[in-house]
Amino acid sequence: ETGVTQSPTHLIKTRGQQVTLRCSSQSGHNTVSWYQQALGQGPQFIFQYYREEENGRGNFPPRFSGLQFPNYSSELNVNALELDDSALYLCASSWRTEPEKLFFGSGTQLSVL
């Protein structure tokens, strides 16, 4: 077990709604990354937060946004949900050292109907 916890584990929303997913980092980690994993695909990088600031972003539209809090926990917000947003959302925390090994949570399964 990695110590990274995500909530909720499962979520069902309808198209056009907004959703917030939460992640609690492993103790001592100051960096959090979010990934989207569609069925049968590898995880795709959404963005990374380091010390409460967005530090890198993948090829996702602005309706995907995030926050990192002083305790290094994090939120992923998705506005105007689309059917293609249905996926497993994974959070990973790490400590900015070399190597910066990622520790993943169990994910939130989001279904958009």
Add this chain to the structure above:
Amino acid sequence: KQEVTQIPAALSVPEGENLVLNCSFTDSAIYNLQWFRQDPGKGLTSLLLIQSSQREQTSGRLNASLDKSSGRSTLYIAASQPGDSATYLCAVYYPSGGYQKVTFGTGTKLQVIP
């Protein structure tokens, strides 16, 4: 842009067989490479992480190798067991725009038949 490919996409072997999973990447300027296991609908479990200065890592029945110059990594599983059935993902850590980025392959789905 770093692209990561895993071959084969799926593999079915009888219990007890040794097997090799392959991962290739297009840009050799990497920091690390990490192998993960994923059970259906679950998160990722780290198996092995190889730093760019290393050529291999071993843990129990697993051995991962890294050849940066050729852009390849292999995960060797000895004496496979039904409990090894899962999807195996490789992830490449590399520099991008002043920070470290990670790109995953699409995975190899392994089935070990009793």
